[in-house]
Amino acid sequence: MFDAVARNITFLLGGFVVTLQLTFFALAGGIALGALVGLGRISKNKWIFQPVTLYVNFIRNMPLILVIFWFYFVMPIIAGRPLNPFLSAVISFIIFEATYFGEIFRAGYQSISKDLTSAAYSTGMTYIQTARYILIPVAFRRMLPSLITQSIVTFQDTSLAFVIGLQEFVRRTSIVDNLEVRSIQLFGFVAIIFFIFCFIASKISRHFEEKGRKLGMI
Amino acid sequence: MIEIKNVNKWFGEFQVLTDINETIERGQTVVICGPSGSGKSTLLRCINGLEPYQKGQILVDGVSLSDPKTNLYKLRENIGMVFQRFELYPHMTALQNITLAPMKVRKLSKDKARKKAMELLQRVGIPDKADSYPANLSGGQQQRVAIARSLAMEPKYMMFDEPTSALDPEMIKEVLDVMIDLAKEGMTMLCVTHEMGFAREVADEIIFMDFGKIVERGTYEGFFKNPKSERAKEFLKQIL
Ligand SMILES: Nc1ncnc2c1ncn2[C@@H]1O[C@H](COP(=O)(O)OP(=O)(O)OP(=O)(O)O)[C@@H](O)[C@H]1O
Ligand SMILES: [Mg+2]
Numbered sequence: 506m507f508d509a510v511a512r513n514i515t516f517l518l519g520g521f522v523v524t525l526q527l528t529f530f531a532l533a534g535g536i537a538l539g540a541l542v543g544l545g546r547i548s549k550n551k552w553i554f555q556p557v558t559l560y561v562n563f564i565r566n567m568p569l570i571l572v573i574f575w576f577y578f579v580m581p582i583i584a585g586r587p588l589n590p591f592l593s594a595v596i597s598f599i600i601f602e603a604t605y606f607g608e609i610f611r612a613g614y615q616s617i618s619k620d621l622t623s624a625a626y627s628t629g630m631t632y633i634q635t636a637r638y639i640l641i642p643v644a645f646r647r648m649l650p651s652l653i654t655q656s657i658v659t660f661q662d663t664s665l666a667f668v669i670g671l672q673e674f675v676r677r678t679s680i681v682d683n684l685e686v687r688s689i690q691l692f693g694f695v696a697i698i699f700f701i702f703c704f705i706a707s708k709i710s711r712h713f714e715e716k717g718r719k720l721g722m723i
Numbered sequence: 724m725i726e727i728k729n730v731n732k733w734f735g736e737f738q739v740l741t742d743i744n745e746t747i748e749r750g751q752t753v754v755i756c757g758p759s760g761s762g763k764s765t766l767l768r769c770i771n772g773l774e775p776y777q778k779g780q781i782l783v784d785g786v787s788l789s790d791p792k793t794n795l796y797k798l799r800e801n802i803g804m805v806f807q808r809f810e811l812y813p814h815m816t817a818l819q820n821i822t823l824a825p826m827k828v829r830k831l832s833k834d835k836a837r838k839k840a841m842e843l844l845q846r847v848g849i850p851d852k853a854d855s856y857p858a859n860l861s862g863g864q865q866q867r868v869a870i871a872r873s874l875a876m877e878p879k880y881m882m883f884d885e886p887t888s889a890l891d892p893e894m895i896k897e898v899l900d901v902m903i904d905l906a907k908e909g910m911t912m913l914c915v916t917h918e919m920g921f922a923r924e925v926a927d928e929i930i931f932m933d934f935g936k937i938v939e940r941g942t943y944e945g946f947f948k949n950p951k952s953e954r955a956k957e958f959l960k961q962i963l
Pocket of ligand 1: 734739764766
């Protein structure tokens with residue numbers, strides 16, 4: 506039933522590894538940049554707030570596929586030499602996903618009341634201690650379900666990197682399909698793999714959401 | 724002793740506090756009341772350095788808060804604060820809420836901090852709730868944990884900002900009883916509250932604030948029974 510898959514399994518899984526690598530770097534960069542973008546979005550300094558807000562609104566109104574395309578074709582003109590597709594894709598994903606993660610962080614930061622911070626200060630804790638033991642853990646727990654959900658979306662989005670010729674999972678599958686002509690079987694296999702990963706992640710997200718709700722934090 | 728001398732504070736153009744003068748001696752309990760928006764919370768926040776003020780001076784045991792050399796973190800160890808909405812750390816148990824600052828700020832060992840926290844929970848009447856999370860406690864229980872959390876730092880002063888106004892009526896008493904005991908044991912307290920019974924029992928002085936000014940001050944008998952200003956009379960009519 507999965508004969509075509511079996512014949513090409515190494516090649517296909519090689520593509521899946523690229524997908525995982527892409528997801529990993531997109532998430533690491535997207536979450537790190539997103540944490541800063543979130544700070545920028547609550548900044549009272551308009552020289553920080555306005556450019557960050559412009560960036561967020563601009564990118565969020567842009568289809569991801571355009572960001573990937575645009576970056577891949579424009580960067581060589583700026584840089585003077587072609588970028589490798591993997592690096593180009595990673596940077597586009599970071600730029601794109603950071604705006605979504607940024608909004609999650611913004612909500613997380615804003616969910617902390619002024620009085621909760623004051624309560625910690627009034628026991629004599631310093632800013633660093635308050636951030637470390639109270640603000641970050643509380644905000645993080647509140648954000649965790651959304652962070653996981655957005656990570657699932659990022660994982661799914663990585664397949665769009667095929668437009669710049671990156672040989673990730675979906676791209677390699679279509680290469681195999683051109684030779685084998687077994688679309689249903691091959692893309693069925695891709696769907697199953699994606700489904701398993703996303704399903705597990707969404708269960709984890711649900712688990713943290715339930716836990717947060719029990720602690721009255723969400 | 725807390726000395727507030729001619730303190731003025733603005734939020735932008737808006738003046739929240741105007742010429743506040745007040746001295747709180749050790750062992751005294753001072754009750755602050757007044758309509759919503761009159762600046763009561765802001766005054767408390769100024770006293771433990773959570774808000775800056777622009778004119779005048781606040782001295783805690785002779786140390787000026789506006790002196791840039793003053794270590795506000797150190798100063799706040801001496802001033803406990805209790806909030807209307809409890810503000811317990813939601814991801815920690817009652818016991819962890821209480822032991823955090825003694826362990827991190829005072830560097831107490833875990834065992835010592837726990838032992839002390841259990842004594843405090845005993846004192847506020849909920850030793851059986853040590854391992855409960857705030858979400859599983861009633862409002863009255865949460866507020867008592869919050870009081871214990873403040874007391875764990877052995878503060879010289881305690882400030883309360885409407886500690887019972889978010890509570891159901893049947894829970895108000897359990898919190899007030901803890902506060903009354905504290906006052907009788909000699910704690911120096913500054914309480915924003917409209918609880919007359921509490922004021923009658925322990926207040927040495929009552930301050931009435933309106934539009935950022937102290938409009939009237941007196942004892943329980945003097946203020947609640949014979950208010951002088953029209954604003955105070957009006958206000959008392961509303962809360963009685
Ligand atoms: N950070 C802030 N920026 C601007 N205005 C503020 C700020 N905090 C408080 N205010 C204003 O200052 C005034 C006094 O506020 P404050 O919270 O001290 O009043 P309050 O007497 O405690 O009232 P309540 O009984 O409602 O708690 C209010 O008009 C409020 O809107
Ligand atoms: Mg207030």
